[in-house]
Amino acid sequence: xxxxxxxxxxxxxxxxxWLALYLDQSxxxxxxxxxxxxxxxxxxxxxxxxxxxxxxxxAFFLLVKIVRGISPHHPNLNGFLHRLIHWGLRTFCTPxxxxxxxxHFHIGTELLGFIKANAGxxxxxxxxxxxxTLKDLEDNVFLQxxxxxxxxxxxxxxxxxxxxxxxxxxxxxxxxxxSDAPFELAPLPKGPLNFVDVQTAIEVYTPLYALCLPRSxxxxxxxxxxxxETVAIYIAKILGSDYHLAFMKNxxxxxxxxxxQAGYRLMMHGLDCxxxxxxxxxxxxxxxxxLPLDPRxxxxxx
Numbered sequence: 001x002x003x004x005x006x007x008x009x010x011x012x013x014x015x016x017x018w019l020a021l022y023l024d025q026s027x028x029x030x031x032x033x034x035x036x037x038x039x040x041x042x043x044x045x046x047x048x049x050x051x052x053x054x055x056x057x058x059a060f061f062l063l064v065k066i067v068r069g070i071s072p073h074h075p076n077l078n079g080f081l082h083r084l085i086h087w088g089l090r091t092f093c094t095p096x097x098x099x100x101x102x103x104h105f106h107i108g109t110e111l112l113g114f115i116k117a118n119a120g121x122x123x124x125x126x127x128x129x130x131x132x133t134l135k136d137l138e139d140n141v142f143l144q145x146x147x148x149x150x151x152x153x154x155x156x157x158x159x160x161x162x163x164x165x166x167x168x169x170x171x172x173x174x175x176x177x178x179s180d181a182p183f184e185l186a187p188l189p190k191g192p193l194n195f196v197d198v199q200t201a202i203e204v205y206t207p208l209y210a211l212c213l214p215r216s217x218x219x220x221x222x223x224x225x226x227x228x229e230t231v232a233i234y235i236a237k238i239l240g241s242d243y244h245l246a247f248m249k250n251x252x253x254x255x256x257x258x259x260x261q262a263g264y265r266l267m268m269h270g271l272d273c274x275x276x277x278x279x280x281x282x283x284x285x286x287x288x289x290x291l292p293l294d295p296r297x298x299x300x301x302x
Contacts, residue, residue: 061260099188126151150220178277239293
């Protein structure tokens with residue numbers, strides 16, 4: 001257990017809400033991810049700075065939307081944007097925030113890889129994203145992440161439609177691409193200025209994303225945040241179980257939410273993906289132990 005959540009300090013007369021969430025097992029999130037998220041949530045950056053800067057960020061976001069309404073294609077500063085993100089994360093963000101951001105790309109790669117491996121013969125091509133360092137993010141990682149998701153959905157469904165079929169339950173799913181251990185990340189900066197939590201960083205980064213990229217790229221990025229349920233439904237068809245859909249709280253993309261909510265939805269997107277990946281990791285362990293995949297039917301009895 002992390003020293004930050006020491007059960008020996010538990011006081012029933014003054015229970016720590018963060019300790020309660022740390023011990024809670026309602027979501028199958030990797031311990032290292034949950035610790036990083038809770039450390040950010042309890043930080044002064046999240047509790048104070050986030051609320052102070054949010055009105056200014058919102059006003060800036062409105063201005064950016066006006067600019068993009070007038071000029072939807074220019075400027076296109078993708079390379080500058082990724083270098084700016086790298087510099088900001090390296091200079092100001094906590095190791096916990098940077099851990100969550102780097103983890104997200106590994107998780108996205110593995111979730112799509114699971115669907116592809118268990119979809120039967122399909123023609124799908126995406127770019128695996130495995131950043132180990134913050135410098136790796138400069139290689140168009142954020143934009144490629146969005147392209148991967150939409151290209152995957154288009155190519156997967158086009159291939160399935162051409163064959164006149166849909167995803168079906170797999171008797172013995174292939175979990176080989178789902179990592180068991182924590183992702184191997186390089187040491188992250190921990191200097192005097194590395195104090196910003198992940199949600200505050202995302203709130204600042206979102207309007208900059210909208211400003212530096214063409215409108216179509218930002219609209220696609222904002223739309224991708226609501227694809228968690230879509231991906232989870234694909235996985236439900238493969239597993240023959242919809243239990244994990246209870247984890248998905250980001251809304252279905254057929255009813256799009258305002259891009260002004262993109263910062264919060266990006267946090268929810270990260271949480272959804274962590275929960276879904278953790279669920280597959282749990283099922284992989286059950287399969288290795290010879291147990292039924294559905295924990296609600298632990299004996300396999302009818």
